[in-house]
Amino acid sequence: xxxxxxxxxxxxxxxxxxxxxxxxxxxxxxxxxxxxxxxxxxxxxxxxxxxxxxxxxxxxxxxxxxxxxxxxxxxxxxxxxxxxxxxxxxxxxxxxxxxxxxxxxxxxxxxxxxxxxxxxxxxxxxxxxxxxxxxxxxxxxxxxxxxxxxxxxxxxxxxxxxxxxxxxxxxxxxxxxxxxxxxxxxxxxxxxxxxxxxxxxxxxxxxxxxxxxxxxxxxxxxxxxxxxxxxxxxxxxxxxxxxxxx
Numbered sequence: 246x247x248x249x250x251x252x253x254x255x256x257x258x259x260x261x262x263x264x265x266x267x268x269x270x271x272x273x274x275x276x277x278x279x280x281x282x283x284x285x286x287x288x289x290x291x292x293x294x295x296x297x298x299x300x301x302x303x304x305x306x307x308x309x310x311x312x313x314x315x316x317x318x319x320x321x322x323x324x325x326x327x328x329x330x331x332x333x334x335x336x337x338x339x340x341x342x343x344x345x346x347x348x349x350x351x352x353x354x355x356x357x358x359x360x361x362x363x364x365x366x367x368x369x370x371x372x373x374x375x376x377x378x379x380x381x382x383x384x385x386x387x388x389x390x391x392x393x394x395x396x397x398x399x400x401x402x403x404x405x406x407x408x409x410x411x412x413x414x415x416x417x418x419x420x421x422x423x424x425x426x427x428x429x430x431x432x433x434x435x436x437x438x439x440x441x442x443x444x445x446x447x448x449x450x451x452x453x454x455x456x457x458x459x460x461x462x463x464x465x466x467x468x469x470x471x472x473x474x475x476x477x478x479x480x481x482x483x484x485x486x487x488x489x490x491x
Contacts, residue, residue, distance in 0.1 A: 418448025
């Protein structure tokens, strides 16, 4: 019996080790423009600790944006967007995830909210799997956040947000090979009736971050900076609504 138990423990440990190695080998690295955005500027103070925090220097923010990265993507790949959003006066916190999989840390937003009591209004969002887990957090913790920004993402079937008071924006690329237009259309039945759906014409999946091409994606027909700018502008608009109406 003891040998059976030892064998089972060994199998579990090997499986866990295999998952860890797979995640490490398959995580998309940030591009140089993303690493450059990890440096503080005249407008934004950047700190890299438990979370990646982008804090406006000019005025104390009262509204913040918690961001969950896409699956198997280094969180620093979203630093350029965080920089630009923070430069508009909003605190931005990118949350690194265990094994770079937000499904293993969907409740981490609660720790962020507790750490910054000076932030009166919170929105949450994420890219792809990160957005799905952000929606899960919003569903499971009503009242903790007032806004939800989905970047090439949609809620899981069990996370019905139709009756919530959330301000929601769903941003998607028309050339996304991973989250299709059919996926986006199907998500309407899980989101509030006044959800703002924004199509980025020619945008694809990978250009929501700065980590390079992604297997299964379609080629974008707009530039990466163009998709970046549109994503930031729409997200900033959502944060303005959260700030005004909360």
